[in-house]
Amino acid sequence: MKKLAFFILLSLVTLGVSAQSNLKWNVNAGIGMSNWYGDDTDGTDAKFAYKVGIGLEVPFANTNVWSFQTGLNFISKGVKGNGVTDAWDVVDVTINQLYLELPLMVGARIHTAK
Template identity: 40%
Template sequence: MKKTIITLCLILPALAGMAQNPLSFHAKAGIGTSYFHGKHSSSDTKIAYKAGIGAEYALNKTWVLQSALEFVSIGGKKDIEYLAKADMNELYLQIPLMIAARLNLGKDYHASLSVGPYVAVGVGGMTSGKIYDYASSSHDAGYRFKVGTFGSTIDGKMGNNRFDAGINIGLTLEYRRFIFGAEAQVGFIKVNEHLDQILGNDYGDYGTDERFLPKNFASFFTLGYRFW
């Protein structure tokens, strides 16, 4: 009997410690839209999506640190002088680092507002479109192309910068282990400077105040599940 009591005394604190573990893990996926932003560098929107796994560490009852490894598909559609509705797709591996304020709304409900930076590296994606032939009198003259988004223009790629970084903002509502959220991310890095060089040198007069230097913007509705 004494051994049983001692064993229980050792097990119960361990179980309580596990129940109060501030570290938790989750999986999350989402769909939304993305486009390019910047002065004289905006584009039309296109469908975007993301999926990943994340971790959360509770500093106290209110403040939480969040991070994740995410696969993100974003980009934009742009109609510029020598390209007819070029569709640029960018695939990234992305890591956000967020600080969140969490509010307990009831026994099974929580809401949180998070903000923080993210960094991303381009791992793939294709850009397709059409190059016009202005020497021809036909409106449909030209040819279509499809090239890799990332990589040197010397190698026949689109020349996009593989590195991206910016700020991420999120609002989530949790019901038990289910997570419903809305997120937006604003890129600070110029996606591509080669298009600007082509436009400025060969296709019209783009002054220094009208350079085409796009940056990423994306928003998502997400659904997730917390494992523990």
């Protein structure tokens, strides 16, 4: 219920500020490496991970320095490795974890040059 209320509130805020001309939309994309660290992670190797998404930047009312930033990202994480099932069998394993990420951030643009 709390998630639904938060989603409705975020949607209303987005609709309320969509009439402003200084909204900035962006597209995010990137690649990286993903791995697991910790207990019982011997024999794991890093695998390529990717991230794609869209973002929105909404400046606060009376300033051109501070802004609210959000978006929706689709992120891949995981690991490759070999796991031992018993004393004799070794199995190659690839784990792909897929996430939807909704970041809520406050940004500051510091104007250092004209």
